[in-house]
Amino acid sequence: MKAAQIVNKNERYTLCDVPAPTAGPGQLLIQVKAAGFCHTDIMVSHGDFGSPYPITGSHEPAGIVVAVGEGVQGWQVGDRAASLNKVTECGECHDCKHLDSAFCPNGNLAGLHTDGSFAEYFVSLAKNSAKVPESMPWEVAAPMPCAGITIYKAIRKAGLQPGGVLAISGLGALGHIGVQMAKAMGLFVVGIDARPGPLELCAGLALAPDVLIDASKTSAEEAVALIDKKVKSTFSEERPSGVDAVVVTAEVPPALRFAFDITKRHGTYVLVSQPEELRIPFRELIFKNVTVVGSLQGNGADLQETIEFVTQHDIQVHTRTWAGLEQVGPMWDEQVSPGQVGKNVVLF
Ligand SMILES: [Zn+2]
Numbered sequence: 001m002k003a004a005q006i007v008n009k010n011e012r013y014t015l016c017d018v019p020a021p022t023a024g025p026g027q028l029l030i031q032v033k034a035a036g037f038c039h040t041d042i043m044v045s046h047g048d049f050g051s052p053y054p055i056t057g058s059h060e061p062a063g064i065v066v067a068v069g070e071g072v073q074g075w076q077v078g079d080r081a082a083s084l085n086k087v088t089e090c091g092e093c094h095d096c097k098h099l100d101s102a103f104c105p106n107g108n109l110a111g112l113h114t115d116g117s118f119a120e121y122f123v124s125l126a127k128n129s130a131k132v133p134e135s136m137p138w139e140v141a142a143p144m145p146c147a148g149i150t151i152y153k154a155i156r157k158a159g160l161q162p163g164g165v166l167a168i169s170g171l172g173a174l175g176h177i178g179v180q181m182a183k184a185m186g187l188f189v190v191g192i193d194a195r196p197g198p199l200e201l202c203a204g205l206a207l208a209p210d211v212l213i214d215a216s217k218t219s220a221e222e223a224v225a226l227i228d229k230k231v232k233s234t235f236s237e238e239r240p241s242g243v244d245a246v247v248v249t250a251e252v253p254p255a256l257r258f259a260f261d262i263t264k265r266h267g268t269y270v271l272v273s274q275p276e277e278l279r280i281p282f283r284e285l286i287f288k289n290v291t292v293v294g295s296l297q298g299n300g301a302d303l304q305e306t307i308e309f310v311t312q313h314d315i316q317v318h319t320r321t322w323a324g325l326e327q328v329g330p331m332w333d334e335q336v337s338p339g340q341v342g343k344n345v346v347l348f
């Protein structure tokens with residue numbers, strides 16, 4: 001079968017012919033209909049995850065189940081599926097046995113450690129796969145196991161009740177989905193970005209943020225004043241200054257800092273981006289009593305919940321689709337261009 005692979009470190013994709021996989025016990029063989037391209041895929045090329053080369057890219061598959069492995073329940077040939085990239089789990093560690101297998105440290109991630117879904121066929125773990133309704137287009141389903149579930153879980157981890165004030169820093173692939181989810185959850189939503197494209201995209205959404213902040217022109221102090229003013233005019237009861245929680249999808253140090261500075265005392269800072277490090281002076285962390293939370297993605301049940309939430313609330317996923325694996329070259333150029341907005345997805 002055809003697959004787009006990173007053959008050597010620091011290279012881009014090469015179209016290769018590789019053997020098609022088969023479904024073993026607990027697995028689904030999926031004929032890939034769409035696969036998303038992610039910032040993480042570029043990090044794989046740079047060697048950030050110690051990936052073995054050659055390796056097939058993408059960890060965001062959606063497609064049709066064409067074979068069901070031994071012992072799999074609840075799935076049949078012909079089902080529409082999207083799958084997490086957790087393709088092996090040890091089943092023995094504390095997380096696998098008692099907590100959340102999404103955190104199993106002994107598992108392999110497709111696209112990072114083993115071959116991913118920029119290929120005609122992909123093998124997933126059935127327990128880490130979710131049903132995709134007919135109404136959800138393939139290009140929307142593909143980003144669900146990465147951008148969709150990651151931002152959904154991060155917002156849930158912020159732990160706010162309806163009426164809470166949530167900021168989302170970075171309105172790219174994750175953020176533009178996140179602001180809509182947060183609005184649908186009944187939160188007061190602040191969207192922050194320093195790029196005109198994502199700000200324009202979010203301003204035009206049916207579930208647009210209550211406040212949009214252009215961080216290229218606004219200091220954190222000015223942002224807090226704007227947020228406080230809008231919150232005051234929206235709610236009758238007195239509220240503290242700043243946001244109750246922030247979900248950070250942006251990665252550059254000024255954005256990480258901006259997000260902290262707009263968070264209220266006793267607030268929550270949820271990090272989903274992958275900066276080299278997160279620097280917060282202890283005085284500010286301690287005296288503001290801010291809780292800093294890391295958020296990964298989730299498990300199969302979280303993925304199903306995400307897909308159902310997106311369907312139920314008609315969340316719009318802004319995608320740019322590319323017809324076939326032959327397009328991975330120009331798609332890569334688009335992904336790294338400064339004007340990039342939304343999510344790049346290959347359709348098969
Ligand atoms: Zn991804």
Ligand SMILES: [Zn+2]
Binds near residue numbers: 092096104105107
């Ligand atoms: Zn485990």
